[in-house]
Amino acid sequence: MDRRLSRSSHSCDVIVVGGGHAGVEAAWAASSILGVDGRVVLLTMDPSKIGVMSCNPAIGGLAKGQVVREIDALGGIMGIAADASGIMFKILNQSKGPAVQGPRAQCDKDAYAACVQQLIASRPNIDVVTGTVADILREGDRCVGVRCSDGAAHRADSVVLTTGTFMRAIMHTGTQTSSGGRVGEGSADGLSAALRDLGLELGRLKTGTPPRLRWQSLDWDALTPQHGDDPATPFSDVTRGTFPALAQISCRMTQTTPESHQLIRDNLDKAPMFSGQINAEAGPRYCPSIEDKVVRFADRQSHHVFLEPETLEGGSVYCNGISTSLPPHIQDALVRSMPGCQRAEVLQYGYAVEYDMVRPHQIDSTCMVKSVPGLFLAGQINGTSGYEEAAGQGLVAGVNAARMTRDEVPARLARDQAYIGVMLDDLVTRTPREPYRLFTSRAEHRMLLRSDNADERLTPIGRGWGTVGDARWAVWESRRERLTDLARRLEAAPGEAGKNLAALARRPDVAVRDIVDRLGGDDAYRDVARVMTDTRYAGYVKRQQAEIRRQREADKVRIPEDFHMACVAGLRTEAAEALARFRPSTLGQASRLAGVTPADATVLAVAIRKRHAAP
Secondary structure (H helix, E strand, O other): OHHHOEOOOOOEEEEEEOOOHHHHHHHHHHHHHHOOOOOEEEEEOOHHHOOOOOOOOEEEOOOHHHHHHHHHHOOOOHHHHHHHHEEEEEEEOOOOOHHHOEEEEEEOHHHHHHHHHHHHHOOOOEEEEEOOEEEEEEEOOEEEEEEEOOOOEEEEEEEEEOOOOOEOOEEEEOOEEEEOOOOOOOOEOHHHHHHHHOOOOEEEEEEEEOOEEEHHHOOHHHOEEEOOOOOOOOOOOOOOOOOOOOOOOOEEEEEOOHHHHHHHHHOHHHOHHHHOOOOOOOOOOOOOOHHHHHHHOOOOOOOEEEEEEOOOOOOEEEEEOOOOOOOHHHHHHHHHOOOOOOOOOEEEOOEEEEEEEEOHHHEOOOOEEOOOOOEEEOOHHHOEOOHHHHHHHHHHHHHHHHHHHOOOOOOOOOOOOOHHHHHHHHHHHOOOOOOEOOOHHHOOOOOOOOOOOHHHHHHHHHHHHOOOOHHHHHHHHHHHHHHHHHHHHHHHOEOOOOOEHHHHHOOOOOOHHHHHHHOOOOOOHHHHHHHHHHHHHHHHHHHHHHHHHHHHHHHHOEOOOOOOHHHOOOOOHHHHHHHHHHOOOEHHHHHOOOOOOHHHHHHHHHHHHHHHHOO
């Protein structure tokens, strides 16, 4: 990528700040829309870290896997990189229904970052620039660029901030602290002040990571193996050739012990999460530190720990389940108290990091800051956690940053269209006090938002946006034709008891392989599974579509930007305060705010109608 590096103060169309998962999707989406005549600047502190997997080298999971499939359907790159670097693929929740199943891949972290960097380098309209942003440039209330700490100014029609955990970041290991959002890297200290100067309300969150162990020091063969699927299922519809591309491995499972727990309890005063050393409000509830788990679940004698290789060649193993910020010598003892790890060598100690974020009620569902046109936020700066959540926001932010340069109507995804839409709606209608994480339970229409139908839901949308190119579109059209033909054949083919094969396929006790065999055994397993799921869910989907139509009517009612909530007669004080704080764009968003009752929504709807009807 060295041929791309430069320092430039020339103007461009879109500036993306940050080279993490949100940043690369934002840059990729914007470059797709702008084409060869456009210019996107990807501004990062260290270009060699673009696409780096800071924590667990895994992509996907429950709800997260659906997001990766959605990103792929919209023309993004996360699924492509995961397929190219995956060393263990698995569909989670296979014992449950398709709506809550989620694809996941353990990746070679070096291969993943290399693939992402190669993809970014393949785009001639993306310029990678080295720098640390210290200030936001404005003309009036509009964002027109950024200024770096070395004084270099970069002007653009729109700016996307994807700062991850690097804003005023501090790392903690025991009582030791250092500046930085990731081991071996620095902190963006000036940007927080610049955002406050814009009038934005900031918060402070914390997260953590576990120690990494030397593979050769573990009693690997004595531990319980965790195998991937065979055959493996790719994330991306455009993955071709040999798949999986890399050799496949198995992970191992161990667990903490009563000795581990007593060690932790004896040293809680040395844990920054409990000693008061960290000033952040909250850490990730659904990925807590091992100290937090031992305190919260005092009756538990052990917790599962998954040992996951980070690369095929490096010998580093990620300890999934013991995120910790205890002192190094305590971490050594903790790790060696687990079965199979008695002689373990720690390659990198776990640590906690606290960082600034922007309260996301100040953005709208396009990822643009409401009070600063042209400024977009994506990823952990909005209070989310996880690679996939960040990448989904980055794609939407990149799309809208590019559309703004063309004076086009902003693009949005609704809750019934995508998990990305669910996430963005949650962020703009609720202020997270802890890092936000997606779950299938957050989606009221999850029967529609399956991982297997992401292409059907979103590829036509991406084509309209300009993020889906001809090659991906051709793949989608070909699959659509196959699925349509397959559905017709199920209706025409005889099944049992005088009924057709479609009726047989609807029965929950009938396996996909049974239908494949009855069709002659030549049809792709995934295609048959998809049609069977559509057939089985048809009645539920019909009922959900009726609910969706009602909700869409509310989401079509726009709230004027200068609408004064305090002046609405009959609106409760709590509702008026919530509406004034979040400034929802639509009546539908307003109705989903905490503190707004159905009666409040009705009062607001009447006031909006009167406003629109006024001369």
